[in-house]
Amino acid sequence: MDAALELKQIHKIFEAGTVNENHVLKGIDFTVQKGDFITVIGGNGAGKSTFLNSIAGSFPVDEGTILLDGQDITHTPAYERAAHISRVFQDAKMGTATRLTIEENLAVAWNRGKKRRFAWGIKEAQRKVFKEELEKLDLGLEDRLKMEVGLLSGGQRQALTLLMATLVDPKLLLLDEHTAALDPKTSQMVLDLTDRIVQEKQLTTLMITHNMEHAIQYGNRLIMMNNGQIVVDVSGDEKQQLTVPDLLALFKQNSGNAVMEDALLLS
Amino acid sequence: MDLLMSSVSQGLLWSIMAIGVYLTYRILDVADLTAEGSFPLGAAICTSLIVNGVAPWLATMAAVIGGMAAGFISGYLHTKWNVPALLSGIITMTGLYSINLRIMGQANLTLLGEETLIRTVQSWGLTSTNAVLVVGLLAAAGVILLLHLFFHTEIGLAIRSTGDNNEMSEANGIRIHAMKIIGFMIGNGLISMSGALLAQNNGYADISMGIGTIVIGLASIIIGEVFFRHVTLAKRLATIVVGSVIYRLLLLLVLEMNVNPQDLKLFSAILLALALGLPAIQSRLPKNKKQRTRKKAKAKGGALSWMQR
Secondary structure, three states, X not given: OOEEEEEEEEEEEEOOOOOOOEEXXXXXXXXXXXXXXXXXXXXXXXXXXXXXXXXXXXXXXXXXXXXXXXXXXXXXXXXXXXXXXXXXXXXXHXXXXXXXXXXXXXXXXXXXXXXXXXXXXXXXXHHHHHHXXXXXXXXXXHHOOOXXXXXXXXXXXXXXXHHHHHHOOOXXXXXXXXXXXXXXXXXXXXHHHHHHHHHHHOOOEEEEOOOHHXXXXXXXXXXXXXXXXXXXXXXXXXXXOOOHHHHHHHHHHHHOOOOOOHHHHHO | OHHHHHHHHHHHHHHHHHHHHHHHHHHOOOOOOOHHHHHHHHHHHHHHHHHOOOOHHHHHHHHHHHHHHHHHXXXXXXXXXXXXXXXXXXXXXXXXXXXXXXXXXOOEEEOOOOOOHHHHHHOOOOOHXXXXXXXXXXXXXXXXXXXXXXXXXXXXXXHHHHHXXXXXXXXXXXXXXXXXXXXXXXXXXXXXXXXXXXXXXXXXXXXXXXXXXXHHHHHHHXXXXXXXXXXXXXXXXXXXXXXXXXXXXXXXXXXXXXXXXXXXXXXXXXXXXXXXXXXXXXXXXXXXXXXXXXHHHHXXXXXXXXXXX
16 A cells, blocks of 8 residues: 655644744654545644644644655645645635635636636536536535525535535545534534545545544544644554544543543533 | 716726726725825826827726736735735835826826827717717726626636635635735726826826725725625626716715815715715614514524625
């Protein structure tokens, strides 16, 4: 198996040299194989989002190298990495442009990583693909191509964002608690959709979740972060046999902290 | 009647400026004050070129390019140097004051006896008012058509998407800084073009003609939005033209009421403040229950069209 992503000794320090200095990522070494679907858990402030953001290139890392498909992307700006890395955020508002129509949003995603030209923005052939893809979501959006996205519900938007993120196969899909802000039913719908798309397209995926059951249920590998480091990394059968109590015990053992956050326990 | 027609035709020329302001204010969602400098810049470039024997249409094109350069500077300061948009506009417009003086060589440059676009059209056998009307209509229609086409291209979509949602656009590989700069450039190119056309209409360029540009532009946009909601981009641009004409007619009305022309700017400022503040003022006024519940339902839906914002 080839490595899709390799992180070597990644450090990220926010506001270095000030009283607010915050050493968020502390020497992360991490290799993702092609086709891995990895769930990421950890308490608040463990560095999960910073971890994903540094892969996406939202900010430069202070130390270390990031290899995507063997290519060094450590200093590549975010908009160039976007050609190969797509993301879905927690806030449904962040993944779509509300004043653009559904088809316009999809057209923007269609050109992810390509040079944008003076060519007509939406071609008939594309529109046909958009319709087919939207039909798969089973939300009735295929008949509302010209509707402004701002008029959609949070769940519909998140499903659309997911579709946009995978419209052009990314080398890496980053999901940052993308169902956390949805109600349980919608959350389940978007998760099932995620799982289906990831399986169908064999996408290499990193998914942060607050929900331990989801972390166990989905994916083939699970990592737990604490205090800027990856403290647990299980995959294969070992992961399949995990239970929530196992995870809690692992968390306690690795963080030395018996007091779990409510968010982790309750979800 | 003549005054009325003259106001309408002037409104058409001003509408190009309002459309330019719209590009930054609504599509990019930044308040760009460069307009106050790029408007007289267009007038200055155009008049001094015409005085020096350049063909009026060429001089007008040069004004557009000059405006785009001004927009580039503001856009660059804003995106690459992280200067807040308001400040980058103020910086550029302040610098432009000196540049405009240099271009004109004096504070006021007349086009007396020179060829202008208006006179060219007039020579086809039209009255001067009708000539302005024709120039204004052609310019406004051409600009709207071009912008409509442009904003449906891949780049145009990317610009609109950037103005709407920075994070999402960047995550989709859009070069948001470049898109913003292009938006600033097109916007100020249009504002400058409007300045050039109005200088040819008025027969002179004046260093102080840019004062209040942004207020006039915003007022035209808001008037258009108040009268017509929920429309597509091309129609929105057309409503700005209508808004710009209505604004001119309001000014005419005020002048007819024997208001001192010196007080016009105050009138414009108050008009814009009221238009912008209308939603806030409305929500504070006591109103009947029916209205309030309706508003609540709307707020709950949370899905006001962007045109209403």
